[in-house]
Amino acid sequence: xxxxxxxxxxxxxxxxxxxxxxxxxxxxxxxxxxxxxxxxxxxxxxxxxxxxxxxxxxxxxxxxxxxxxxxxxxxxxxxxxxxxxxxxxxxxxxxxxxxxxxxxxxxxxxxxxxxxxxxxxxxxxxxxxxxxxxxxxxxxxxxxxxxxxxxxxxxxxxxxxxxxxxxxxxxxxxxxxxxx
Amino acid sequence: xxxxxxxxxxxxxxxxxxxxxxxxxxxxxxxxxxxxxxxxxxxxxxxxxxxxxxxxxxxxxxxxxxxxxxxxxxxxxxxxxxxxxxxxxxxxxxxxxxxxxxxxxxxxxxxxxxxxxxxxxxxxxxxxxxxxxxxxxxxxxxxxxxxxxxxxxxxxxxxxxxxxxxxxxxxxxxxxxxxxxxxxxxxxxxxxxxxxxxxxxxxxxxxxxxxxxxxxxxxxxxxxxxxxxxxxxxxxxxxxxxxxxxxxxxxxxxxxxxxxxxxxxxxxxxxxxxxxxxxxxxxxxxxxxxxxxxxxxxxxxxxxxxxxxxxxxxxxxxxxxxxxxxxxxxxxxxxxxxxxxxxxxxxxxxxxxxxxxxxxxxxxx
Amino acid sequence: xxxxxxxxxxxxxxxxxxxxxxxxxxxxxxxxxxxxxxxxxxxxxxxxxxxxxxxxxxxxxxxxxxxxxxxxxxxxxxxxxxxxxxxxxxxxxxxxxxxxxxxxxxxxxxxxxxxxxxxxxxxxxxxxxxxxxxxxxxxxxxxxxxxxxxxxxxxxxxxxxxxxxxxxxxxxxxxxxxxxxxxxxxxxxxxxxxxxxxxxxxxxxxxxxxxxxxx
Numbered sequence: 120x121x122x123x124x125x126x127x128x129x130x131x132x133x134x135x136x137x138x139x140x141x142x143x144x145x146x147x148x149x150x151x152x153x154x155x156x157x158x159x160x161x162x163x164x165x166x167x168x169x170x171x172x173x174x175x176x177x178x179x180x181x182x183x184x185x186x187x188x189x190x191x192x193x194x195x196x197x198x199x200x201x202x203x204x205x206x207x208x209x210x211x212x213x214x215x216x217x218x219x220x221x222x223x224x225x226x227x228x229x230x231x232x233x234x235x236x237x238x239x240x241x242x243x244x245x246x247x248x249x250x251x252x253x254x255x256x257x258x259x260x261x262x263x264x265x266x267x268x269x270x271x272x273x274x275x276x277x278x279x280x281x282x283x284x285x286x287x288x289x290x291x292x293x294x295x296x297x298x299x
Numbered sequence: 300x301x302x303x304x305x306x307x308x309x310x311x312x313x314x315x316x317x318x319x320x321x322x323x324x325x326x327x328x329x330x331x332x333x334x335x336x337x338x339x340x341x342x343x344x345x346x347x348x349x350x351x352x353x354x355x356x357x358x359x360x361x362x363x364x365x366x367x368x369x370x371x372x373x374x375x376x377x378x379x380x381x382x383x384x385x386x387x388x389x390x391x392x393x394x395x396x397x398x399x400x401x402x403x404x405x406x407x408x409x410x411x412x413x414x415x416x417x418x419x420x421x422x423x424x425x426x427x428x429x430x431x432x433x434x435x436x437x438x439x440x441x442x443x444x445x446x447x448x449x450x451x452x453x454x455x456x457x458x459x460x461x462x463x464x465x466x467x468x469x470x471x472x473x474x475x476x477x478x479x480x481x482x483x484x485x486x487x488x489x490x491x492x493x494x495x496x497x498x499x500x501x502x503x504x505x506x507x508x509x510x511x512x513x514x515x516x517x518x519x520x521x522x523x524x525x526x527x528x529x530x531x532x533x534x535x536x537x538x539x540x541x542x543x544x545x546x547x548x549x550x551x552x553x554x555x556x557x558x559x560x561x562x563x564x565x566x567x568x569x570x571x572x573x574x575x576x577x578x579x580x581x582x583x584x585x586x587x588x589x590x591x592x593x594x595x596x597x598x599x600x601x602x603x604x605x606x607x608x609x610x611x612x613x614x615x616x617x618x619x620x621x622x623x624x625x626x627x628x629x630x631x632x633x634x635x636x637x638x639x640x641x642x643x644x645x646x647x648x649x650x651x652x653x654x655x656x657x658x659x660x661x662x663x664x
Numbered sequence: 665x666x667x668x669x670x671x672x673x674x675x676x677x678x679x680x681x682x683x684x685x686x687x688x689x690x691x692x693x694x695x696x697x698x699x700x701x702x703x704x705x706x707x708x709x710x711x712x713x714x715x716x717x718x719x720x721x722x723x724x725x726x727x728x729x730x731x732x733x734x735x736x737x738x739x740x741x742x743x744x745x746x747x748x749x750x751x752x753x754x755x756x757x758x759x760x761x762x763x764x765x766x767x768x769x770x771x772x773x774x775x776x777x778x779x780x781x782x783x784x785x786x787x788x789x790x791x792x793x794x795x796x797x798x799x800x801x802x803x804x805x806x807x808x809x810x811x812x813x814x815x816x817x818x819x820x821x822x823x824x825x826x827x828x829x830x831x832x833x834x835x836x837x838x839x840x841x842x843x844x845x846x847x848x849x850x851x852x853x854x855x856x857x858x859x860x861x862x863x864x865x866x867x868x869x870x871x872x873x874x875x876x877x878x879x
Contacts, residue, residue: 144690144741144742144744144745144748145690145741145745146690147690148690148693148694148696148697149693149694149695149696149697149698149700149701149734149737149738150697150701151694152694152737152738152740152741153737155741155744156737156740156741161741161744164744164748165744165747165748165751168748168751168752168755169751171755172751172754172755172758175755175758175759175762176758178762179758179761179762179765182762182765182766182769183765185765185769186765186768186769186772189769189772189773189776190772192772192776193772193775193776193779196775196776196779196780196783197779199779199783200779200782200783200786203782203783203786203787203790204786206786206790207786207789207790207793210790210793210794210797211793213797214793214796214797214800217797217800217801217804218800220804221800221803221804221807224804224807224808224811225807227807227811228807228810228811228814231810231811231814231815231818232814234814234818235814235817235818235821238818238821238822238825239821241825267505268401268402268468268472269846270501271468271472271497271498271501272468272846273845273846273849274497274498274500274501275468275469275470275493275494275497275498276846276849276850276852276853277497277849278493278494278496278497279469279489279490279493279494279497279853280849280852280853280856281493282489282490282492282493283489283490283493283853283856283857283860284856286489286860287856287859287860287863290860290863290864291863294863362873373861373868374868374870374872378878381878383878383879384879386878386879387876387877387878387879388876388877388878388879389876389877397879398876429877430877433877433879436879437879443827443831459827461831484876486871488868489856489857489860490853490857520876522872522873522874522875522876523870523871523872523873524870524871524872525868525869525870525871526869526870526871527869529871546869577872577873578871578872578873579871579872582871601873603871603873604871605871606869606870606871607869607870607871607872608867608868608869608870609868609870619870623869625871
């Protein structure tokens with residue numbers, strides 16, 4: 120009888136020992152096992168873990184979704200930046216071209232101005248020269264004649280002077296005669 | 300009474316004002332009455348007034364004119380010098396015509412003599428009067444003007460002419476010298492005859508032709524000039540003592556003019572004449588013609604063989620009036636009918652010197 | 665009977681008390697304990713059934729059955745342990761994953777913000793550049809116009825120069841060399857004329873129609 124009681128109490132103790140709190144299926148031996156199995160603590164443990172995993176999975180999904188969004192955003196932003204950069208590059212190329220053109224035109228205009236100033240100078244010089252020539256020719260009282268005609272003009276003048284002198288002398292003589 | 304006195308004073312004032320500032324009409328009447336070759340009609344004389352004086356004068360004497368003291372220029376000497384294209388502007392029925400003077404800008408630009416002016420600087424001259432056209436042609440020395448003209452031979456052409464100081468020759472030698480064409484545009488007292496002599500001597504020296512080669516004198520643009528100079532010039536071509544003509548005036552005034560002594564020219568002469576050959580030029584031509592000394596080629600001349608003189612009036616103005624009539628040796632005058640040419644040409648040919656020269660030369664073949 | 669019990673107690677106690685039991689794998693222990701319990705139960709049954717000998721047979725049988733039960737339990741425990749291990753691993757993985765993901769996403773956010781900043785800067789640059797470009801284009805156009813005007817002026821001047829040069833050449837050809845003699849002659853002639861006019865006393869006979877207009 121005593122043996123039975125001892126054994127039974129041992130089993131009970133074992134069982135009791137097995138129950139109570141978390142039982143890790145990796146330990147606790149047979150009794151722990153029985154306790155865990157029957158007490159449901161093994162199940163609870165699994166359930167706990169499953170719930171935790173569920174939570175984590177939910178967070179993971181969220182994070183994945185976020186990641187997806189952010190990645191889309193990022194690639195869109197990158198595309199935009201590339202676009203903007205391309206625009207800026209194109210514009211800078213235009214500006215560079217314009218600057219080049221402007222400097223070419225500027226130097227061309229500078230050269231043109233010089234040429235025009237020169238032409239103007241030459242023209243003015245020509246006109247001055249002509250005026251000088253004219254003023255020295257004005258001394259000819261603008262007879263405006265060609266070479267052969269100068270001779271003719273000269274001769275006409277000489278003859279006219281001689282004839283007038285003659286007439287003048289004659290008239291003077293007559294006047295003096297009349298005065299007598 | 301007072302009103303009458305005031306009125307009287309006013310009337311007197313007006314009358315004296317008239318006397319002071321009006322042309323001395325009585326003096327004019329007096330001169331005309333006494334000196335016109337033919338006595339004027341008294342009624343016409345009475346009609347003379349301040350109102351349209353020039354017009355009424357012309358009714359009495361077509362060449363009479365009053366110049367104010369400021370505008371009168373003694374008709375002495377050659378045409379002077381000016382700044383321009385070197386041409387004379389004449390208004391004909393068909394429009395303005397340019398007489399291109401030798402040695403001027405127009406001639407140098409190649410503008411032919413007697414071209415009909417169409418446009419100045421791209422603007423037409425149609426409907427414009429002589430003064431307007433002349434002022435458009437004038438400008439500063441050194442400036443240029445674009446002219447569009449109708450050429451004497453036909454066709455139109457533009458010319459760019461430079462304006463410059465210019466004085467015309469008293470006698471022009473038309474090139475080439477070998478064709479022996481000289482031109483007289485004006486009979487300038489004391490100047491034209493010696494100029495003609497100089498020119499003829501020049502021709503003799505510079506051309507191969509001898510002194511006896513025919514001479515052509517172009518008188519198409521010769522509105523006249525000093526009467527005595529015309530006689531003297533005629534005398535160059537006629538033996539000394541030849542009766543050239545008679546200058547007749549009022550009260551039996553008749554002065555015979557004879558060819559003077561000195562060097563003479565005996566070469567055959569042809570004169571180119573036209574409707575603008577007038578007065579002294581006609582007298583010159585008529586005298587030579589009556590002595591069979593010339594042939595006339597061209598068209599009938601103007602028809603004025605009268606001569607005018609100038610009288611200074613008390614207010615400083617000058618009255619020009621006709622006081623002499625010129626008669627040719629046979630006693631006739633050209634006044635009214637002009638001289639008819641021996642060889643008549645059409646209007647187009649009259650402006651083409653080369654044609655006329657050919658015609659003139661043909662007369663001596 | 666006593667012997668068996670003694671043995672069992674000793675075994676149990678030893679196993680319970682000695683941590684060294686832990687070193688023996690739990691599985692082995694479970695199975696052993698199961699066997700032990702089985703043996704006891706079997707023994708009890710055997711004892712209940714067959715006296716002392718029966719207890720031993722019963723114990724032996726019981727141990728075998730207990731061992732089987734222990735085995736079962738061990739298997740189940742194993743299963744749970746494996747499941748837990750699996751879940752733990754998954755949990756750890758997922759945790760790890762999430763940690764990485766959070767960091768990655770944070771970086772992505774930063775990147776996006778940075779890119780947007782860049783974009784804004786580029787746009788500003790572009791806008792400014794457009795202004796500069798416009799200014800340059802305007803400058804270029806004005807220069808071009810100046811050049812065109814210059815060209816026109818140049819052409820005009822060149823033409824004018826041509827004309828004036830031609831005129832000057834022409835002048836030189838046709839103008840004579842200084843002839844002061846002609847000047848003197850003209851002066852003399854004019855003077856003589858004037859004197860003659862005074863002598864003639866202003867009486868002229870003019871046979872002329874309208875004078876030409878000199879132009």
